[in-house]
């Protein structure tokens with residue numbers, strides 16, 4: 594697999610940085626915001642298996658390659674299992690015992706936007722956040738535009754493919 598060029602890496606990391614900044618400003622500005630270390634609910638209840646674009650895959654691959662062989666093997670097994678299971682899906686990158694993400698610093702866009710970026714007419718997807726909003730209202734939350742950031746990444750790095758497709762294309 595070709596590594597990211599310096600320009601591609603800088604562009605992808607800039608998109609991620611901007612998304613992370615928006616997410617932080619929302620969570621830090623609201624008491625009791627549920628997204629925090631220790632909550633892995635969304636990683637265990639994916640509506641669909643993760644899909645990632647080529648740059649995201651290449652970036653993820655770096656973190657995957659840095660894992661211990663046993664963890665890499667477990668992830669490959671979990672990805673293969675996704676094909677035969679039904680929703681909700683548990684992310685193959687989740688360490689099911691600790692509840693931590695094994696590729697956190699290199700996690701894809703979908704994980705960074707979840708709960709902070711919304712699509713037109715669609716809520717935040719997370720029922721913990723929904724409950725908080727129903728109790729306290731939205732206040733001054735400036736949601737990110739999910740459709741726009743997804744379109745930006747797709748324009749830069751191509752259409753997303755499933756983890757199953759990416760791992761099948763990179764068996765070694």
Ligand code: SF4
Pocket residue numbers: 635636684685686687688693694695696697700701704
């Ligand atoms: S990549 Fe990490 S943060 Fe994203 S769903 Fe999987 S375990 Fe969760």
